[in-house]
Amino acid sequence: MSSNLARTQAIHTISQRSPMDLGKTDPLSKIWGCDVFNLARMEETLSKNAFKAMKKTFQTGEPLNPATADVVAAAMKEWAMSKGAKFFSHIFYPMTNATAEKHDGFIISSPEGNAITDFSGSLLIKGEPDGSSFPNGSLRMTNAARGYTAWDPTSPAYIMHTANGATLMIPCVFLSWTGEALDKKIPLLRSNAAMNTAAQRVLKLMGETDVATLNSSCGAEQEYFLIDEAFATARPDILLAGRTLFGAPPAKGQQFDDHYFGAIPERVQVFMQDLEDKLYRLGIPAKTHHNEVAPGQFEIAPYFESANVAADHQQLLMTLMKITAKSHGFLCMLHEKPFAGVNGSGKHVNWSVGNATQGNLLDPGNTPEENLHFLAFCGAVIRGVHQFGPLLRAVIASASNDHRLGANEAPPAILSVYLGSQLEQVFQDIKDGKLLKTKQGGQMDLGLSQILKFDRDPGDRNRTSPFAFTGNRFEFRAVGSSQSVSGPLIAMNTMLADSLNWIADKLEAELKGGKDAATATLAVLKVVMEQHGNAVFGGDGYSSDWHKAAVEERGLKNLPTSADALPELLSPEVAGLFERTGVLSPVELHSRFEVYAEQYVNSIDVEAKLMINMATTMIYPAAVTYLSELSATAGSLQELGITLDNAVAKSIAAEANALMAAVGKLSEASAKHDFTSVQDHMRFLADTVRELMNEVRAHADTLETLISDEMWPLPKYSEMLFIK
Ligand code: ADP
Ligand code: MG
Numbered sequence: 001m002s003s004n005l006a007r008t009q010a011i012h013t014i015s016q017r018s019p020m021d022l023g024k025t026d027p028l029s030k031i032w033g034c035d036v037f038n039l040a041r042m043e044e045t046l047s048k049n050a051f052k053a054m055k056k057t058f059q060t061g062e063p064l065n066p067a068t069a070d071v072v073a074a075a076m077k078e079w080a081m082s083k084g085a086k087f088f089s090h091i092f093y094p095m096t097n098a099t100a101e102k103h104d105g106f107i108i109s110s111p112e113g114n115a116i117t118d119f120s121g122s123l124l125i126k127g128e129p130d131g132s133s134f135p136n137g138s139l140r141m142t143n144a145a146r147g148y149t150a151w152d153p154t155s156p157a158y159i160m161h162t163a164n165g166a167t168l169m170i171p172c173v174f175l176s177w178t179g180e181a182l183d184k185k186i187p188l189l190r191s192n193a194a195m196n197t198a199a200q201r202v203l204k205l206m207g208e209t210d211v212a213t214l215n216s217s218c219g220a221e222q223e224y225f226l227i228d229e230a231f232a233t234a235r236p237d238i239l240l241a242g243r244t245l246f247g248a249p250p251a252k253g254q255q256f257d258d259h260y261f262g263a264i265p266e267r268v269q270v271f272m273q274d275l276e277d278k279l280y281r282l283g284i285p286a287k288t289h290h291n292e293v294a295p296g297q298f299e300i301a302p303y304f305e306s307a308n309v310a311a312d313h314q315q316l317l318m319t320l321m322k323i324t325a326k327s328h329g330f331l332c333m334l335h336e337k338p339f340a341g342v343n344g345s346g347k348h349v350n351w352s353v354g355n356a357t358q359g360n361l362l363d364p365g366n367t368p369e370e371n372l373h374f375l376a377f378c379g380a381v382i383r384g385v386h387q388f389g390p391l392l393r394a395v396i397a398s399a400s401n402d403h404r405l406g407a408n409e410a411p412p413a414i415l416s417v418y419l420g421s422q423l424e425q426v427f428q429d430i431k432d433g434k435l436l437k438t439k440q441g442g443q444m445d446l447g448l449s450q451i452l453k454f455d456r457d458p459g460d461r462n463r464t465s466p467f468a469f470t471g472n473r474f475e476f477r478a479v480g481s482s483q484s485v486s487g488p489l490i491a492m493n494t495m496l497a498d499s500l501n502w503i504a505d506k507l508e509a510e511l512k513g514g515k516d517a518a519t520a521t522l523a524v525l526k527v528v529m530e531q532h533g534n535a536v537f538g539g540d541g542y543s544s545d546w547h548k549a550a551v552e553e554r555g556l557k558n559l560p561t562s563a564d565a566l567p568e569l570l571s572p573e574v575a576g577l578f579e580r581t582g583v584l585s586p587v588e589l590h591s592r593f594e595v596y597a598e599q600y601v602n603s604i605d606v607e608a609k610l611m612i613n614m615a616t617t618m619i620y621p622a623a624v625t626y627l628s629e630l631s632a633t634a635g636s637l638q639e640l641g642i643t644l645d646n647a648v649a650k651s652i653a654a655e656a657n658a659l660m661a662a663v664g665k666l667s668e669a670s671a672k673h674d675f676t677s678v679q680d681h682m683r684f685l686a687d688t689v690r691e692l693m694n695e696v697r698a699h700a701d702t703l704e705t706l707i708s709d710e711m712w713p714l715p716k717y718s719e720m721l722f723i724k
Helices: 005-015 039-045 048-060 066-082 121-125 185-205 229-233 236-241 266-281 307-327 372-394 421-432 486-512 517-535 544-552 562-570 572-581 586-639 647-670 678-706 717-722
Strands: 085-092 100-105 107-109 115-117 147-151 157-162 165-176 215-228 286-291 297-302 330-333 347-355 467-469 474-476
Touching: 005 215, 005 229, 005 717, 039 048, 039 066, 048 066, 066 085, 066 121, 066 157, 066 165, 085 147, 100 165, 121 147, 165 185, 185 215, 185 307, 185 372, 185 486, 185 572, 215 229, 215 307, 215 486, 215 717, 229 236, 229 330, 236 586, 266 286, 266 297, 266 307, 266 330, 297 307, 307 330, 307 486, 347 486, 372 421, 372 467, 372 486, 372 517, 372 562, 372 572, 421 517, 474 486, 486 517, 486 572, 562 572, 562 586, 562 678, 572 586, 586 647, 586 678, 647 678
Parallel strands: 085 165
Antiparallel strands: 085 100, 107 115, 147 165, 157 165, 215 297, 215 330, 215 347, 286 297, 347 474, 467 474
16 A cells, blocks of 8 residues: 555654754864864974974975884874774775775784784874775776775874764875775875976966975865755665655745745754864864755855865765764755756865965956966966866766756856956957956945945856856866865866966977066967967856857867766876876776766666666555545445546556556666677666656656645655755
């Protein structure tokens, strides 16, 4: 018997809930960074020399000598044990969007039978997990499995508190015995180093003599949905695929735009406070939170940090969001499109590069036309986006982000760069060879005496651009909410490194020809704009006119699905880029393509199977049960001489038949596995399987609008999005 029992029980459970009582929470000054072995902690616990060495490594990435590692390990262990930790773990970042950890006890037993603790420099520096059990894209076979984790001293160790106790977590890189990167951290560190080398070259050619190490920075805005956990347990699709595979649109969605920046529901507020306190303990600078566009959707953004630390913190943030949500009776959904028809979730990756001597090189200041460093770096980004747009598209490609890109409230799958009117004019002037004074934003004066005047920004915002300049940084807006920020950061740092090297080569030639640094820089930027200015676009990125013009007139690539985008990783341009800059060898790059392609195939495979199962065992039975009730009622009424119109029953029967016919086609399609290449397999999934899934869904969603609410087994959109 189909029934709505699971739904009504869920609603009952939720009606009994109240916001968690957090008790009296500690002030920020007491909890900030208290679980982090940061520089302050090292200064307290290390000898002067060891601290100096660690600080240098932390700030410049310079190698640390093994004797110092021993001293650090001992201090780290003492500190961690004083905080209750009995275990330590190397935490690393394999080619998934998740983290991996291998826990070991500090304890060893002595010959006398006593328990002593041990944690030497060598245990800190190196661990040995099995390299073949993680996605490795044929880099490791099961019989040649050795992999290493190695301590990254530039990302601080910390204590993770769980129900299982406290564990010292040590951020690490992960590589194979043959020395290839099996993770996302190694290429991120390499891309940062490549960017630094190239940036040093350009700045020195431009006449700078004192140039400190350059570092990339990242501030990631994380969007997410919260639904009550009780609903999730009644929806196998949410549990296994992280999104709803079925669900008719609710009568009220986001059309009133009344959720964005609205008052945050109390249970959610308490969750946010609890989460933020946990983040503060771990030294993660959570800075803003608010409601997002869709009902049930929210955002959290920490203050920006060095890209490597920000990437580690972002992974930790996602982990803590899920754990904390659970303890508040919520499910935190990081999927890019958990609910069809409402806003999807992204992760805007704000990115800039800078150092201690020249500052933020993407800060134009008040007179960008006079700021040659800024112009050179911004020009390098423009070239990068144009030359490597397909790479930027490929690093954000996933089965789940495909649902979001190009849909409502999400950037398109065509990579262009938005500069804002003032900068667009500056670069147009450079192209035209006549650099003029720029227009300033001026003052905002409302003419209301009680409202103070303030400076207006020189340009408006454009939220339809996938890659936008936002005042002193670029914001990569097409990144998906569940994705690691490392892939996008690697791509941005590497394309910038390559463009800066290209600029340096050209600058060298111009300077040899006798030009002064300023004239030479502008001459090179003129070439940048002539060759790559097509990537600059300030209009509406959502419009169909742009989709047409971008491809037909500007020669930009529109890569709507991952099946189109992922193979771009194998293009000679991309392989050349990574090899030239030393960020990924051809083998490492190829392994990444294999891993991501396999993840795409597996995700759709799982969803198709799940869809077939739910349609057959939950939705079709609900239709049949309701039909049998209708026909029994119609029969009884007929005996009383009353005729019940059979239109509804007929529609249900027709939809139920069509549903099962579509399920049949989907089963057949998803059983097909004889493809000549993974590219062909991805193409088939994108074009055929996804279409059939849409067909199955359409019939199921129509049935939801026809079948008695009492028999509908799955929590509905209106319930999941609005009941908190
Ligand atoms: P908005 O929603 O207006 O884009 P938010 O304040 O939500 O802005 O998020 C902006 C993000 O950009 C924050 O994480 C912020 O710390 C980060 N950010 C600010 N300046 C820089 C910079 N120079 N480099 C990198 N990230 C930055
Ligand atoms: Mg933003």
